[in-house]
Amino acid sequence: MTAEQFFREILGVTDLALIARAAAVSKIRALRRGELLFRQGEPVTHLYFLVRGIFRGFSLNSRGKEITDCFVWRPGFTVMPSSDLTLSAAIISVEALTPGETLSLPLETVSELLAEYPALTSLYLQLTLESARFHWELKNALCRYDAAQRYQWFVRTYPQLSGQVSDKYIASLLDMTPVTLSRLRRKLREAEAEEAEIPAR
Secondary structure, three states: OOHHHHHHHHOOOOOHHHHHHHHHOOEEEEEOOOOEEEOOOOEOOEEEEEEEOOEEEEEEOOOOOEEEEEEEOOOOOEOOOOOOOOOOEOOOEEEEOOOEEEEEEEHHHHHHHHHHOHHHHHHHHHHHHHHHHHHHHHHHHHHHOOHHHHHHHHHHHOHHHOOOOOHHHHHHHOOOOHHHHHHHHHHHHHHHHHHHHOOOO
16 A cells, blocks of 8 residues: 555545645555564654554553553554654554554654644544543543453454454453453353353243
């Protein structure tokens, strides 16, 4: 996929002048599984959009343990350590969980285009609100639900990630251990099997 196709087909940009200007300074980057797009604390100089693949954001706690913050898997969404484009350094790391591709734009150019094209500002606001919604729903689930309910919420809300993301990353996102997650899955499978065996009346 070319940059022009990405802006037109994935982001839905229709302004030909905007597409031409953005595509002229864009780069498609291929990443291997496990490769870091951002490392926590390092400078942020480009805005990245997801072309394909699955990425996760994570940070390190005081003991050096990785805490998963989010997943990005929808083409067209931003793959950034923060929605705040004024931050000079990454507040979390961003890692490719699968082989993937991103499209990048220099932040300096992004600022110019946002000021010049209101439609682009609306698009970025929409993507930012979607990211904020995910983080709010996650925080709500972590505060209100027990471990089993948190996992059921994740499967119900993000079924496309089930089987695509390592259990240890899902467990980290949901604030539980991989062992706890494994037990929950087993109990749910057993409950579903028992339910399937109940004869219909």
